[in-house]
Amino acid sequence: MDRTLTIGDLAARSGVAPSALRYYERIGLIRAGRTGGNQRRYDRTELRRVAFIRIAQQIGVPLDEIRQALDELPESRTPTKADWARLSQRWQARLDERIALLTRLRDDLTGCIGCGCLSLRSCTLYNPADQLAAAGPGPRILLDGG
Ligand code: FES
Numbered sequence: 001m002d003r004t005l006t007i008g009d010l011a012a013r014s015g016v017a018p019s020a021l022r023y024y025e026r027i028g029l030i031r032a033g034r035t036g037g038n039q040r041r042y043d044r045t046e047l048r049r050v051a052f053i054r055i056a057q058q059i060g061v062p063l064d065e066i067r068q069a070l071d072e073l074p075e076s077r078t079p080t081k082a083d084w085a086r087l088s089q090r091w092q093a094r095l096d097e098r099i100a101l102l103t104r105l106r107d108d109l110t111g112c113i114g115c116g117c118l119s120l121r122s123c124t125l126y127n128p129a130d131q132l133a134a135a136g137p138g139p140r141i142l143l144d145g146g
Helices: 007-014 018-026 046-058 063-071 081-089 092-108 128-135 140-144
Strands: 040-043
Touching: 007 018, 007 040, 007 046, 018 046, 040 046, 046 063, 046 081, 092 140, 128 140
Parallel strands: none
Antiparallel strands: none
């Protein structure tokens, strides 16, 4: 069985548009071979890299950092489970922060979040005279976990 994929195959299976796949290749996130007619052919293992990129983006990892992480994967063999585990471990703390933020968002979005609007009755209790502005921009109660 031919294990390589065309760009259309990769797009269909990964859910990522061909234009984005070409961009990923251009900035070194994924690799493609070429046929004699100069058409891209991807090894099936690239699907895993694309999935990794998408998930990392969803947890807010910048593309530069994703590339650094992917650069640590071995070039000469298919990455193993241990390789992938090492890679995802480095983002454990970021994931924990993200989970905590989403939990606060779920629990606190209906109350004062310290955004400076002072539009809710509870704001005079939690953020009188917008004192939280001194802590920086954005919804301070939500971001600071307070
Ligand atoms: S919700 Fe905006 S300052 Fe309280």
